[in-house]
Amino acid sequence: MKDLLRPDLTFRLTGRLWVESEQDRFMGIGRLELLRHIQQHGSISKAAQAMDMSYKRAWDLVSSLNAQSASPLVLTQTGGKRGGGTVVTPEGEELIAEFEALQARFQAFLAAEAARVL
Amino acid sequence: MKDLLRPDLTFRLTGRLWVESEQDRFMGIGRLELLRHIQQHGSISKAAQAMDMSYKRAWDLVSSLNAQSASPLVLTQTGGKRGGGTVVTPEGEELIAEFEALQARFQAFLAAEAARVL
DNA sequence: ATTCGTTATATTTTCATGAATATAACGACA
DNA sequence: TGTCGTTATATTCATGAAAATATAACGAAT
Known part of the structure; x- marks a missing residue:
């Protein structure tokens, strides 16, 4: 090219990647960052303002995450x-860890492809 | 997970992936499909209507593609x-082929990761 | 010269997504 | 019991992207 x-x-x-169910997105880079901010601050509102996101949006994302998890x-x-x-929760931490790892492999894929194609 | x-x-x-320059997107799955339709129909307007896309949008995409290519x-x-x-053009055909191949490798990556993680 | 289907281009309108705003509920603590 | 900072929730507003609409230019063919 x-x-x-x-x-x-x-x-x-x-590129971007995400996990989705039929009706709704479940996990993506934005939700990952939100979860990390919640870990750091112990509050949805603090996390939201740290990310410059509206509280409502953050709350909606949290609600969507919990609604689709076991x-x-x-x-x-x-x-x-x-x-x-x-x-x-520990389950949330597991999700963070797994999605971070997936994201890292994706970035590696992108870097390898960029080297090949660009 | x-x-x-x-x-x-x-x-x-x-997921999705694309090639972009500083100011503008260059290539992605939507532009790939547009190029294939233009190949098939020999016209931007026919391609646009086959894809149920407005002519203006199709024309803008073509313009953006040409503006960023050598x-x-x-x-x-x-x-x-x-x-x-x-x-x-032959260059356009080369772009189609290369991006299709990249896209295929990406789909393979996604399938492999889905098998691992879902 | 007129017609025709297309490219070229500007302007207006729609629509969806997120931001802003507002308000209630909650419960420990002073 | 009143205060405080948060969660919970509804409603309105803003914004940007794509669609819709409109119009001109083009040039071969009739």
């Missing part, structure tokens, strides 16, 4: 000493 | 016996 591209521009090969990936608590909070 | 997913739903791993990928002719038309 190299010989077809304008030599004064720089090109890159990029057991909860995050546990939310409402009210209480600090108003509540959210923790990532 | 398998053990984390609701067993009453079916999940699939999917030599034209498609040649357009305006006016004339049948009003004009569009042909895919």
Whole structure:
């Protein structure tokens, strides 16, 4: 493909991957980052503002994740000493780890293909 | 990941990849299909209607493709016996072939990863 | 010169997605 | 009991991308 591209521009090969069920997306890079931020901050609202995402969107994503998993990936608590909070369960941690690994293999694939094709 | 997913739903791993320059996308699955339709029909407008895409969008994509390639990928002719038309150049055919091959390897990657992770 | 089907191009309209905004519920603690 | 920061939820608003619409240019053929 190299010989077809304008030599004064720089090109890159990029992509995205995700897991989806019939009706809804389940896991992707955005949800991965959200889960990591929730781990860090212990709260959906804090995670959302750290990512510059609206609270509602973050909450919707969490709701979608939990709705499609066999057991909860995050546990939310409402009210209480600090108003509540959210923790990532061991199952959620497993999902994070597995999707991170998948993502890493994908990036390796992209790099290898870029070297071959660009 | 398998053990984390609701067993009453079916999940699939999917993804997309594309080549882009700084300012603009260059090649992706949508543009591949457009190029194939142009090959088949010899016209941007026929290709667009076969794909149920607006002519403007198809024309914009063709314009973007040619603007980023070293030599034209498609040649357009305006006016004339049948009003004009569009042909895919040998360079365009090369792009089609290479991107199809890349796409096939990507699908193989996805299938292998799905088998591992889902 | 007129017709015809296409390319070329600008402008307006639709639509979907996420952002913003608003409000209620919650429950520990002072 | 009142406060506080959060979760939970509904509704409105903004924005960007694609569709729809409109019009001109083109050039071979009649």
